[in-house]
Amino acid sequence: MGTQADHGHELVPRPEQTPDALRAALAIVAPARLPEMQRTKDEAFAKAVEWQSLSPVQSWVLAWARDIEIARRPDLAARHAHAIRHLEHADAALAHEALRELSAVFDEAMKAVRM
Structure with missing residues (x-):
């Protein structure tokens, strides 16, 4: 398993970026x-x-590493779930804020897995 920054409680250590x-x-x-x-x-x-080309495989690894980073960190998972629930809110401002938050969660997770 890889190294990780301290983000509070994590369900599992950050995995290596291999399919297994x-x-x-x-x-x-x-x-x-x-x-x-x-x-x-x-x-x-x-x-x-x-x-x-290996690019489709590399993209697959990064996408799953990002999704696992979100799922293994309760802080990110909660933010992700909250944003998803509000993406289609009737209030356009709330829906826009949810989209911004979802993007921020993805950015934070991707930054973590690319370290």
């Missing part, structure tokens, strides 16, 4: 998403072969 480590972490923090992970992994590997 990401899958193991996801099995703990969001097991219901395992079929989605496998489907998107299969798609990424198929595109990598078709395009003769």
Whole structure:
């Protein structure tokens, strides 16, 4: 498992950015998403072969590392869930704020996994 900054309670340590480590972490923090992970992994590997490029696989790893970072940190998970619930709020200002917050959560998680 990788190193991590102190963000308070974390459900699991930040996993290494390998398919097996990401899958193991996801099995703990969001097991219901395992079929989605496998489907998107299969798609990424198929595109990598078709395009003769590792970029689809690299994108898959980063996207799942980001999602796992959110799920393993209750602070980010709570902010993410709150933003998602308010994205289609009838009050446009609240919906816009939810979109801004969702973007901030994704940015924070991506920054953490790219360290």
